[in-house]
Amino acid sequence: MKSKWIFITAASIALTLPSMAADPAVVANYNKHCASCHGKDGSGNTTMGKKIGAKNFTDPKVVAEIKDDHALKNLKEGVKDKNGKEIKKPFTGKLTEDEMKALIEYSKTFAKK
Numbered sequence: 001m002k003s004k005w006i007f008i009t010a011a012s013i014a015l016t017l018p019s020m021a022a023d024p025a026v027v028a029n030y031n032k033h034c035a036s037c038h039g040k041d042g043s044g045n046t047t048m049g050k051k052i053g054a055k056n057f058t059d060p061k062v063v064a065e066i067k068d069d070h071a072l073k074n075l076k077e078g079v080k081d082k083n084g085k086e087i088k089k090p091f092t093g094k095l096t097e098d099e100m101k102a103l104i105e106y107s108k109t110f111a112k113k
Contacts, residue, residue, distance in 0.1 A: 022106050022109065023102065025099075026099075026102045026103065026105075026106045027106070029095060029099055029102070029103055030103055030106055030107070033091060033094070033095070033103070034103060034107070036048055036049075037049040037052060037054040037088075038054050038055065038057060038107070039054075041058065041110065042056070042057035042058050042107060042109075042110025042111075043056050043057070043058050043110075044056040044057070052081075052087040052088075057107045057108070057110040057111060058110045058111060058112055059111065059112075060111040060112060062111075063107075063108050063110075063111040066104070066107070066108065068101070068104055071104045071107075072097070072100055072101060072104060074088065075090070075091045075095070075100040075103065075104070076090060076091065076092045076097075076100065077090050077092070078090035078091075
């Protein structure tokens with residue numbers, strides 16, 4: 001019985017580590033600018049995320065494919081679908097480049113290891 005509680009406690013702590021380790025300002029920026037599509041948990045399992053095909057940051061394969069320079073370009077310039085419709089607004093003027101880079105790094109913390 002005691003080992004069961006130790007396991008549950010350890011699992012609970014492990015699930016909260018990404019948000020505990022992150023800078024509160026980065027988490028606030030993620031929640032403000034990214035969570036509506038990517039979800040607070042990074043899964044992309046939101047109404048808008050499903051609609052636009054948001055990346056699932058909890059998938060290690062997805063995270064492994066993130067190229068920082070490409071992700072930064074997407075954050076700076078926004079993203080359009082194949083028909084030219086804007087699916088991600090640009091963050092230039094809303095966030096600094098350092099804040100965008102921090103969001104990219106934070107998005108990688110959701111991946112299950």
